[in-house]
Amino acid sequence: MSLLFSPLTIRSVTIPNRLWVSPMCMYSAGSDGVVQSWHSTHLSQFADGGAGLIVAEATAVVPEGRITPRDAGLWTDEQADAWTPVIRSVHERGGLIGVQLAHAGRKASTWWPWSDAQGSVPDGDGGWRTVAPSAIAFEGLAEPRAMDAADIRTLVEAFRTATVRALRAGFDMIEIHGAHGYLLHEFLSPLSNQRTDDYGGSLENRARLLLQIVRAVRETVGDGIPVFVRISATDHAEGGFTTDEATIVSTWAREHGADLIDVSSGGLVAHQRIDVHPGYQVPLATAVRQGGAVPVSAVGLITDASQAEQILADGSADAIFLGREWLRDPHFGLRAAHRLGADVRWPAQYLRAVWR
Numbered sequence: 001m002s003l004l005f006s007p008l009t010i011r012s013v014t015i016p017n018r019l020w021v022s023p024m025c026m027y028s029a030g031s032d033g034v035v036q037s038w039h040s041t042h043l044s045q046f047a048d049g050g051a052g053l054i055v056a057e058a059t060a061v062v063p064e065g066r067i068t069p070r071d072a073g074l075w076t077d078e079q080a081d082a083w084t085p086v087i088r089s090v091h092e093r094g095g096l097i098g099v100q101l102a103h104a105g106r107k108a109s110t111w112w113p114w115s116d117a118q119g120s121v122p123d124g125d126g127g128w129r130t131v132a133p134s135a136i137a138f139e140g141l142a143e144p145r146a147m148d149a150a151d152i153r154t155l156v157e158a159f160r161t162a163t164v165r166a167l168r169a170g171f172d173m174i175e176i177h178g179a180h181g182y183l184l185h186e187f188l189s190p191l192s193n194q195r196t197d198d199y200g201g202s203l204e205n206r207a208r209l210l211l212q213i214v215r216a217v218r219e220t221v222g223d224g225i226p227v228f229v230r231i232s233a234t235d236h237a238e239g240g241f242t243t244d245e246a247t248i249v250s251t252w253a254r255e256h257g258a259d260l261i262d263v264s265s266g267g268l269v270a271h272q273r274i275d276v277h278p279g280y281q282v283p284l285a286t287a288v289r290q291g292g293a294v295p296v297s298a299v300g301l302i303t304d305a306s307q308a309e310q311i312l313a314d315g316s317a318d319a320i321f322l323g324r325e326w327l328r329d330p331h332f333g334l335r336a337a338h339r340l341g342a343d344v345r346w347p348a349q350y351l352r353a354v355w356r
Protein backbone atom coordinates (compact mmCIF):
# COMPACT_ATOMS: atom_id res chain seq x y z
CA MET A 1 0.00 0.00 0.00
CA SER A 2 1.64 3.22 -1.16
CA LEU A 3 1.58 6.13 1.26
CA LEU A 4 2.19 8.57 -1.59
CA PHE A 5 -1.01 7.39 -3.25
CA SER A 6 -3.10 7.28 -0.11
CA PRO A 7 -5.73 9.99 0.35
CA LEU A 8 -5.48 12.87 2.80
CA THR A 9 -8.60 14.53 4.15
CA ILE A 10 -8.21 18.12 5.29
CA ARG A 11 -11.42 19.65 6.59
CA SER A 12 -14.11 18.90 3.98
CA VAL A 13 -11.69 18.16 1.14
CA THR A 14 -10.34 14.68 0.47
CA ILE A 15 -7.17 14.91 -1.62
CA PRO A 16 -6.86 11.60 -3.49
CA ASN A 17 -3.09 11.29 -3.11
CA ARG A 18 -0.14 13.11 -1.51
CA LEU A 19 1.82 13.89 -4.66
CA TRP A 20 1.15 17.56 -5.35
CA VAL A 21 2.13 20.29 -7.79
CA SER A 22 4.08 23.09 -6.14
CA PRO A 23 3.08 26.67 -6.99
CA MET A 24 5.09 27.92 -9.94
CA CYS A 25 4.91 31.42 -11.42
CA MET A 26 4.46 31.36 -15.15
CA TYR A 27 4.89 35.14 -15.72
CA SER A 28 2.33 34.74 -18.47
CA ALA A 29 -0.67 36.77 -17.35
CA GLY A 30 -1.75 39.89 -19.20
CA SER A 31 -0.44 43.22 -17.97
CA ASP A 32 -3.75 43.48 -16.07
CA GLY A 33 -2.95 40.34 -14.03
CA VAL A 34 -5.52 38.27 -15.95
CA VAL A 35 -4.62 34.61 -16.55
CA GLN A 36 -4.60 33.33 -20.13
CA SER A 37 -5.19 30.08 -22.01
CA TRP A 38 -1.56 29.19 -21.14
CA HIS A 39 -2.62 28.74 -17.51
CA SER A 40 -5.47 26.46 -18.44
CA THR A 41 -3.32 24.13 -20.54
CA HIS A 42 -0.43 24.26 -18.11
CA LEU A 43 -2.45 23.45 -14.98
CA SER A 44 -4.88 20.97 -16.54
CA GLN A 45 -2.10 18.67 -17.73
CA PHE A 46 -1.13 17.93 -14.12
CA ALA A 47 -4.70 16.85 -13.34
CA ASP A 48 -4.45 14.39 -16.24
CA GLY A 49 -1.01 13.39 -14.98
CA GLY A 50 -2.12 12.10 -11.59
CA ALA A 51 -1.47 15.04 -9.26
CA GLY A 52 -3.55 14.85 -6.07
CA LEU A 53 -3.55 18.63 -5.70
CA ILE A 54 -2.34 21.49 -7.84
CA VAL A 55 -1.47 24.80 -6.22
CA ALA A 56 -1.52 27.57 -8.81
CA GLU A 57 1.25 30.12 -8.91
CA ALA A 58 1.90 33.05 -6.56
CA THR A 59 -1.05 35.31 -7.32
CA ALA A 60 -0.84 38.88 -6.18
CA VAL A 61 -3.49 40.32 -3.85
CA VAL A 62 -2.64 43.90 -4.92
CA PRO A 63 -0.93 45.23 -8.08
CA GLU A 64 2.24 46.27 -6.24
CA GLY A 65 2.51 42.72 -4.87
CA ARG A 66 3.43 41.21 -8.24
CA ILE A 67 6.95 39.84 -8.67
CA THR A 68 6.85 40.96 -12.32
CA PRO A 69 4.41 42.94 -14.46
CA ARG A 70 3.33 39.60 -15.96
CA ASP A 71 2.14 37.97 -12.73
CA ALA A 72 -1.39 36.77 -12.13
CA GLY A 73 -3.61 38.69 -9.73
CA LEU A 74 -6.79 38.43 -7.72
CA TRP A 75 -7.46 42.07 -6.94
CA THR A 76 -10.21 42.51 -9.57
CA ASP A 77 -13.37 40.63 -10.48
CA GLU A 78 -12.13 40.31 -14.04
CA GLN A 79 -9.08 38.41 -12.78
CA ALA A 80 -11.28 36.10 -10.71
CA ASP A 81 -13.58 35.46 -13.67
CA ALA A 82 -10.58 34.50 -15.82
CA TRP A 83 -9.54 31.87 -13.27
CA THR A 84 -12.96 30.16 -13.41
CA PRO A 85 -12.49 28.31 -16.74
CA VAL A 86 -8.97 27.30 -15.67
CA ILE A 87 -10.36 25.78 -12.48
CA ARG A 88 -13.24 24.19 -14.36
CA SER A 89 -10.80 22.54 -16.73
CA VAL A 90 -8.90 21.01 -13.80
CA HIS A 91 -12.14 19.87 -12.15
CA GLU A 92 -13.38 18.30 -15.39
CA ARG A 93 -10.26 16.14 -15.26
CA GLY A 94 -11.00 15.09 -11.69
CA GLY A 95 -8.31 17.32 -10.19
CA LEU A 96 -8.24 19.66 -7.22
CA ILE A 97 -6.73 23.12 -7.47
CA GLY A 98 -5.82 25.80 -4.97
CA VAL A 99 -4.16 29.18 -5.35
CA GLN A 100 -1.16 30.70 -3.63
CA LEU A 101 -2.04 34.22 -2.49
CA ALA A 102 1.02 36.42 -2.44
CA HIS A 103 2.68 39.79 -2.08
CA ALA A 104 6.25 40.07 -3.31
CA GLY A 105 7.23 43.00 -1.04
CA ARG A 106 10.71 44.35 -1.78
CA LYS A 107 11.21 41.67 -4.45
CA ALA A 108 8.29 42.98 -6.51
CA SER A 109 8.53 44.95 -9.76
CA THR A 110 11.30 42.87 -11.30
CA TRP A 111 11.79 41.66 -14.85
CA TRP A 112 10.47 38.19 -15.66
CA PRO A 113 13.20 35.55 -15.99
CA TRP A 114 13.43 35.38 -19.79
CA SER A 115 13.15 39.09 -20.50
CA ASP A 116 16.23 40.86 -21.89
CA ALA A 117 16.69 42.96 -18.75
CA GLN A 118 17.36 41.99 -15.13
CA GLY A 119 16.66 43.49 -11.71
CA SER A 120 14.04 46.11 -10.89
CA VAL A 121 11.68 47.36 -13.59
CA PRO A 122 11.87 51.19 -13.74
CA ASP A 123 8.67 53.20 -13.27
CA GLY A 124 8.50 54.23 -16.91
CA ASP A 125 8.73 50.63 -18.12
CA GLY A 126 5.74 49.34 -16.17
CA GLY A 127 7.46 49.05 -12.80
CA TRP A 128 6.38 50.56 -9.47
CA ARG A 129 7.73 51.59 -6.06
CA THR A 130 7.93 48.51 -3.87
CA VAL A 131 6.94 48.24 -0.21
CA ALA A 132 8.45 46.24 2.63
CA PRO A 133 8.56 46.13 6.44
CA SER A 134 11.64 48.39 6.40
CA ALA A 135 13.33 50.51 3.73
CA ILE A 136 16.06 47.91 3.18
CA ALA A 137 16.66 46.78 -0.39
CA PHE A 138 17.18 43.20 -1.49
CA GLU A 139 20.75 43.19 -2.84
CA GLY A 140 20.64 44.51 -6.41
CA LEU A 141 17.00 45.65 -6.36
CA ALA A 142 15.42 49.07 -5.80
CA GLU A 143 14.94 50.38 -2.26
CA PRO A 144 11.41 49.77 -0.98
CA ARG A 145 9.24 52.14 1.05
CA ALA A 146 8.57 51.03 4.65
CA MET A 147 4.89 50.20 5.14
CA ASP A 148 2.97 52.24 7.71
CA ALA A 149 0.15 51.01 9.94
CA ALA A 150 -2.50 51.95 7.37
CA ASP A 151 -0.63 50.00 4.64
CA ILE A 152 -0.63 46.96 6.89
CA ARG A 153 -4.36 47.19 7.61
CA THR A 154 -5.06 47.58 3.89
CA LEU A 155 -2.92 44.54 3.10
CA VAL A 156 -4.81 42.26 5.50
CA GLU A 157 -8.05 43.37 3.83
CA ALA A 158 -6.51 42.73 0.40
CA PHE A 159 -5.79 39.12 1.40
CA ARG A 160 -9.37 38.87 2.66
CA THR A 161 -10.95 40.16 -0.57
CA ALA A 162 -8.59 38.10 -2.74
CA THR A 163 -9.76 35.06 -0.77
CA VAL A 164 -13.39 35.96 -1.46
CA ARG A 165 -12.55 36.18 -5.16
CA ALA A 166 -10.60 32.91 -5.08
CA LEU A 167 -13.58 31.10 -3.58
CA ARG A 168 -15.98 32.66 -6.05
CA ALA A 169 -13.70 31.62 -8.91
CA GLY A 170 -13.94 28.04 -7.59
CA PHE A 171 -10.58 27.23 -6.00
CA ASP A 172 -10.60 24.23 -3.64
CA MET A 173 -8.06 25.57 -1.16
CA ILE A 174 -5.87 28.58 -0.37
CA GLU A 175 -2.15 28.77 0.27
CA ILE A 176 -0.66 31.90 1.85
CA HIS A 177 2.83 32.65 0.54
CA GLY A 178 4.98 33.34 3.58
CA ALA A 179 8.27 32.17 2.02
CA HIS A 180 11.10 32.93 -0.42
CA GLY A 181 11.87 36.46 0.73
CA TYR A 182 8.53 37.91 -0.28
CA LEU A 183 6.59 40.33 1.89
CA LEU A 184 5.34 38.07 4.70
CA HIS A 185 8.75 36.40 5.00
CA GLU A 186 10.33 39.88 5.03
CA PHE A 187 8.26 40.63 8.12
CA LEU A 188 9.35 37.34 9.75
CA SER A 189 13.08 37.84 9.28
CA PRO A 190 15.17 40.24 11.39
CA LEU A 191 17.41 40.76 8.35
CA SER A 192 14.63 42.59 6.49
CA ASN A 193 12.42 43.72 9.38
CA GLN A 194 13.90 46.41 11.59
CA ARG A 195 10.61 47.97 12.64
CA THR A 196 10.16 49.34 16.12
CA ASP A 197 6.34 49.09 16.22
CA ASP A 198 4.07 46.10 16.94
CA TYR A 199 5.25 44.42 13.72
CA GLY A 200 9.00 44.32 14.45
CA GLY A 201 11.42 43.15 17.11
CA SER A 202 10.18 40.08 18.99
CA LEU A 203 9.15 36.94 17.12
CA GLU A 204 5.59 37.56 18.20
CA ASN A 205 5.71 40.98 16.56
CA ARG A 206 7.44 39.79 13.38
CA ALA A 207 4.85 37.02 13.01
CA ARG A 208 1.89 39.32 13.69
CA LEU A 209 1.12 40.21 10.07
CA LEU A 210 1.30 36.62 8.84
CA LEU A 211 -0.97 35.47 11.66
CA GLN A 212 -3.47 38.28 11.04
CA ILE A 213 -3.63 37.18 7.42
CA VAL A 214 -4.02 33.51 8.34
CA ARG A 215 -6.91 34.47 10.62
CA ALA A 216 -8.50 36.71 7.97
CA VAL A 217 -8.27 33.97 5.35
CA ARG A 218 -9.69 31.36 7.74
CA GLU A 219 -12.58 33.64 8.71
CA THR A 220 -13.30 34.20 5.03
CA VAL A 221 -13.19 30.57 3.87
CA GLY A 222 -15.14 29.18 6.82
CA ASP A 223 -14.57 25.73 8.30
CA GLY A 224 -14.53 23.52 5.21
CA ILE A 225 -11.73 24.84 3.01
CA PRO A 226 -8.07 23.91 3.62
CA VAL A 227 -5.61 26.74 4.25
CA PHE A 228 -1.87 26.13 3.86
CA VAL A 229 1.00 28.45 4.69
CA ARG A 230 4.30 28.23 2.81
CA ILE A 231 7.25 29.28 4.93
CA SER A 232 10.99 29.49 4.50
CA ALA A 233 12.13 27.55 7.54
CA THR A 234 15.57 29.16 7.46
CA ASP A 235 17.17 32.13 5.70
CA HIS A 236 20.44 30.19 5.22
CA ALA A 237 22.14 33.37 6.42
CA GLU A 238 23.57 34.58 9.73
CA GLY A 239 21.17 36.62 11.83
CA GLY A 240 18.16 35.48 9.81
CA PHE A 241 14.88 33.67 10.53
CA THR A 242 15.69 30.30 12.09
CA THR A 243 14.15 26.84 11.98
CA ASP A 244 13.31 27.08 15.68
CA GLU A 245 11.45 30.33 15.02
CA ALA A 246 9.73 28.82 11.98
CA THR A 247 8.56 25.93 14.15
CA ILE A 248 7.03 28.26 16.71
CA VAL A 249 5.39 30.40 14.02
CA SER A 250 3.98 27.24 12.41
CA THR A 251 2.29 26.27 15.67
CA TRP A 252 0.83 29.77 15.95
CA ALA A 253 -0.31 29.64 12.32
CA ARG A 254 -2.16 26.41 13.07
CA GLU A 255 -3.83 28.04 16.07
CA HIS A 256 -4.92 30.89 13.78
CA GLY A 257 -6.54 28.53 11.27
CA ALA A 258 -3.86 27.04 9.02
CA ASP A 259 -4.13 23.31 8.33
CA LEU A 260 -0.73 22.50 6.87
CA ILE A 261 2.67 24.16 6.70
CA ASP A 262 4.39 23.88 3.33
CA VAL A 263 8.04 23.96 4.34
CA SER A 264 10.52 25.55 1.97
CA SER A 265 13.57 27.72 2.66
CA GLY A 266 15.65 30.70 1.61
CA GLY A 267 15.06 33.52 -0.80
CA LEU A 268 15.38 36.39 1.65
CA VAL A 269 18.92 37.57 0.91
CA ALA A 270 21.24 37.23 -2.05
CA HIS A 271 24.14 36.20 0.21
CA GLN A 272 22.36 33.03 1.43
CA ARG A 273 24.47 29.87 1.43
CA ILE A 274 22.44 26.75 0.61
CA ASP A 275 23.76 23.23 0.35
CA VAL A 276 21.42 22.06 -2.41
CA HIS A 277 21.10 18.28 -2.79
CA PRO A 278 18.22 15.80 -3.27
CA GLY A 279 15.57 16.34 -0.62
CA TYR A 280 17.64 19.11 0.98
CA GLN A 281 14.64 20.77 2.63
CA VAL A 282 13.10 17.57 4.03
CA PRO A 283 14.89 17.89 7.42
CA LEU A 284 13.34 21.34 7.78
CA ALA A 285 9.87 19.89 7.17
CA THR A 286 10.56 17.18 9.72
CA ALA A 287 11.73 19.71 12.30
CA VAL A 288 8.56 21.77 11.88
CA ARG A 289 6.36 18.66 11.89
CA GLN A 290 7.89 17.30 15.09
CA GLY A 291 8.59 20.55 16.93
CA GLY A 292 5.43 22.33 15.88
CA ALA A 293 3.05 19.33 15.99
CA VAL A 294 1.58 20.43 12.65
CA PRO A 295 1.00 18.59 9.38
CA VAL A 296 3.65 19.57 6.83
CA SER A 297 4.54 19.09 3.21
CA ALA A 298 8.09 18.68 1.94
CA VAL A 299 9.43 20.25 -1.26
CA GLY A 300 12.74 20.75 -3.01
CA LEU A 301 14.67 18.40 -5.29
CA ILE A 302 12.30 15.52 -4.80
CA THR A 303 12.27 13.96 -8.24
CA ASP A 304 11.59 10.27 -7.82
CA ALA A 305 8.60 8.18 -6.72
CA SER A 306 10.58 6.01 -4.31
CA GLN A 307 12.24 9.05 -2.78
CA ALA A 308 8.84 10.66 -2.20
CA GLU A 309 7.40 7.42 -0.78
CA GLN A 310 10.36 7.07 1.59
CA ILE A 311 9.92 10.61 2.95
CA LEU A 312 6.36 9.72 3.94
CA ALA A 313 7.36 6.27 5.26
CA ASP A 314 10.00 7.93 7.46
CA GLY A 315 7.34 10.16 8.98
CA SER A 316 9.25 13.20 7.71
CA ALA A 317 6.23 14.85 6.06
CA ASP A 318 2.53 14.35 5.38
CA ALA A 319 2.60 15.20 1.68
CA ILE A 320 5.05 16.00 -1.11
CA PHE A 321 5.18 18.97 -3.43
CA LEU A 322 7.17 18.70 -6.64
CA GLY A 323 7.94 21.63 -8.86
CA ARG A 324 10.33 21.18 -11.75
CA GLU A 325 9.78 17.44 -12.11
CA TRP A 326 6.17 18.16 -13.11
CA LEU A 327 7.46 20.62 -15.72
CA ARG A 328 9.74 17.93 -17.11
CA ASP A 329 6.98 15.32 -17.04
CA PRO A 330 3.39 16.57 -16.58
CA HIS A 331 2.30 12.92 -16.31
CA PHE A 332 4.76 12.24 -13.50
CA GLY A 333 1.94 11.02 -11.24
CA LEU A 334 0.96 8.24 -13.64
CA ARG A 335 4.55 7.03 -13.83
CA ALA A 336 5.02 7.32 -10.06
CA ALA A 337 1.90 5.23 -9.37
CA HIS A 338 3.10 2.57 -11.77
CA ARG A 339 6.51 2.54 -10.15
CA LEU A 340 4.99 2.08 -6.68
CA GLY A 341 2.33 -0.39 -7.81
CA ALA A 342 -0.42 1.99 -6.76
CA ASP A 343 -3.72 2.91 -8.34
CA VAL A 344 -4.17 6.32 -9.88
CA ARG A 345 -6.99 7.70 -11.99
CA TRP A 346 -6.04 7.74 -15.67
CA PRO A 347 -7.95 9.91 -18.14
CA ALA A 348 -10.43 7.59 -19.88
CA GLN A 349 -9.04 8.78 -23.19
CA TYR A 350 -5.60 7.42 -22.25
CA LEU A 351 -6.67 4.06 -20.81
CA ARG A 352 -5.16 2.07 -23.66
CA ALA A 353 -1.77 3.27 -22.49
CA VAL A 354 -2.11 1.98 -18.90
CA TRP A 355 0.88 -0.17 -17.95
CA ARG A 356 -0.26 -3.71 -17.24
Ligand SMILES: Cc1cc2nc3c(=O)[nH]c(=O)nc-3n(C[C@H](O)[C@H](O)[C@H](O)COP(=O)(O)O)c2cc1C
Pocket: 022, 023, 024, 025, 026, 057, 058, 100, 177, 179, 180, 230, 264, 299, 300, 301, 302, 321, 322, 323, 324, 325
Ligand atom coordinates in the same frame (compact mmCIF):
# COMPACT_ATOMS: atom_id res chain seq x y z
C1 LIG B 1 9.31 28.18 -12.72
C2 LIG B 1 9.19 28.21 -11.22
C3 LIG B 1 8.32 29.10 -10.63
C4 LIG B 1 8.15 29.11 -9.24
N1 LIG B 1 7.21 29.93 -8.66
C5 LIG B 1 6.91 29.78 -7.35
C6 LIG B 1 5.77 30.40 -6.80
O1 LIG B 1 4.99 31.05 -7.49
N2 LIG B 1 5.55 30.25 -5.47
C7 LIG B 1 6.37 29.49 -4.68
O2 LIG B 1 6.13 29.38 -3.48
N3 LIG B 1 7.42 28.84 -5.20
C8 LIG B 1 7.69 28.94 -6.51
N4 LIG B 1 8.71 28.21 -7.06
C9 LIG B 1 9.41 27.24 -6.22
C10 LIG B 1 8.73 25.85 -6.35
O3 LIG B 1 7.40 25.88 -5.91
C11 LIG B 1 9.50 24.78 -5.56
O4 LIG B 1 9.40 25.08 -4.20
C12 LIG B 1 10.97 24.70 -5.98
O5 LIG B 1 11.08 24.67 -7.39
C13 LIG B 1 11.65 23.48 -5.39
O6 LIG B 1 10.99 22.31 -5.77
P1 LIG B 1 11.52 21.39 -7.01
O7 LIG B 1 12.97 21.04 -6.70
O8 LIG B 1 10.61 20.19 -6.99
O9 LIG B 1 11.40 22.19 -8.25
C14 LIG B 1 8.92 28.22 -8.43
C15 LIG B 1 9.84 27.36 -9.04
C16 LIG B 1 9.96 27.33 -10.43
C17 LIG B 1 10.89 26.33 -11.04
